[in-house]
Amino acid sequence: MSTSASHTQETAILQAEDLPRLLEALHARRYQVIGPTLSDNAVVLEEIRSVSELPVGWTDEQEGGVYRLKRREDEAYFGYGVGPRSWKQFLNPPNLRLWRARRENGNLQFMLDSQEAPKMAFLGVRPCELEAIAVQDRVFLGKGYIDPVYAERRASLLIIVVQCAQASGTCFCASMGTGPRAESGYDLALTEVIDRRTHHFLVETGSERGADLLQEIPHAPATDAQIAQAWEISRQTARQQSRTMHVEGLKELLYRSYEHPHWEEVGARCLTCGNCTMVCPTCFCMTVEDSVDLGGRNAERRRRWDSCFMMDFSYITGGSVRYSPSARYRQWLTHKLATWHDQFGVSGCVGCGRCITWCPVAIDLTEEVRAFQGKVRGSKEKTHENA
């Protein structure tokens, strides 16, 4: 994909006033550039045509169930955390027609929806999101099970990471080992440095494609001091994170906790609305729907994002297997943090914090996990005593 083993990493300085040149270079190469922009009181990801569409001078405040935009005191281009949308909406669109069929003279004619996948450049991918894309690569491009929709979009994808210069209220990538600094897997990575004296980006190249792109935009060699400054920004961001998740032994703990009473407690708060799965950058479940027009001549098949919080998701003969909200929350959390490891070899959680911010009633998976870690230890000791 975007990494290249033969590539040697370069570092350079791009002045903030030259950022438009990067977009021009991408557009000249016929990339559709997707990046952060303001819409409906949030930073969302959409196609952008110029740097003026970036949320310049804005930041966000995030807590469980709460997201608010705020003005910054500076004119930073990337001074905010992750928003409600994730990049998965471009790699695995939420609502996509797969094919159409037409009945004519008793014959069925099938037409693949073969509109060409857009050639996309993602500008402003955060390190946790880069990890999430890597997780979805395992899901959609794994051995023997390649999803053509995802694969086509992913193959031409160019990734420009923005290293996080501030933690948001709900993220915890440092404890998940997924950020706040990405070291590979991108074409270019930018660290934004802004203070009274300077506004520039430390640019790191991660692929030949990235290095070629850098050659087309004004840049200067980075000094050791400038490199050190960028790394210090990442360390500071890690220190700012107020949430943590202790993942050591977590998989085994969750496997031992299927009957834990805490599932009922969180099930009583859970709305089973599915928001957490929709905003999660690694959740990949989808459903397939067929429809026919009234005359019975035209049919089509669509796939849409689905969620393990819906009753239909586990519907088999006789009803839904996971009927209670607690069973559905248990399925989600245990998949993310335990069975995902067995299935894909990594955690299904990258610590972006979206499920915490965008849960309408602020259910916080780091707190839920802590409840198991605290309480289960006690109950386990009891079992030992009895045994």
Next chain:
Amino acid sequence: MEVARKPKLAVWKFASCDGCQLSLLDCEEELLTIAGAVEIAYFPEASRAVLKGPYDISLVEGSITTPHDAERIHQVRRASKFLVTIGACATAGGIQALRNFRDVREFHRVVYASPHYIETLNKSTPIADHVFVDFELRGCPINKHQLVEALNALLHGRKPNTPAHSVCTECKRRGIVCVMVANGTPCLGPVTHAGCGALCPAYHRGCYGCFGPKESPNPASLADWWSRHGASDPQLVRLFRSFNAYAEPFRRESEAHEQSSS
């Protein structure tokens, strides 16, 4: 050779505003196809021509509010093979079910000059409280695409695709930013049945719950969150008490806050 008979469609009205029946006329481009696929046998809103029953498909709009209608719905059921209720009145009692929380005789005295001419029941109730209903289409009003989908499914002998999950799912698939999380606007989306395509949140309004309670709704948790963020009990009563006020999960929640506020 025997010519295949087109299924007969009937549209019935009980206590309602006619808005859901209008959704059928509002189908515009699909209307001619519908008229081609079924024989519109009884639809006073659209035509005076009346064909005798029995009817293959009956669409029933409105709630039961009078002793006369409580009898009439049984006749409709007897004349119908497949009975589909359409809209919040028929599926939950409608906005007129607000009377269920008060003394109706008091309204008679206040509103009518000669209350003794009024013959009405104490409660406005959904059709399913009176007869067996084969399928329910939610909404105030119903969504015309869902109506076409339901007719289509019946005509082709398959299950209609009208998911019972939350409105949130429709918001997220459309990329709409959550009005509750980003603006602090109370929204019934997390407890409300999908089907409208997230109409209100798309215009920065909270969901009013027109489609009624979703599958496994948890209004208590949502109300608890709002009350911790400053909503008063009377406000919570009003939020849950609108078009689907008498739908069980919403009714219980509004009554819980009515008790706390009195």
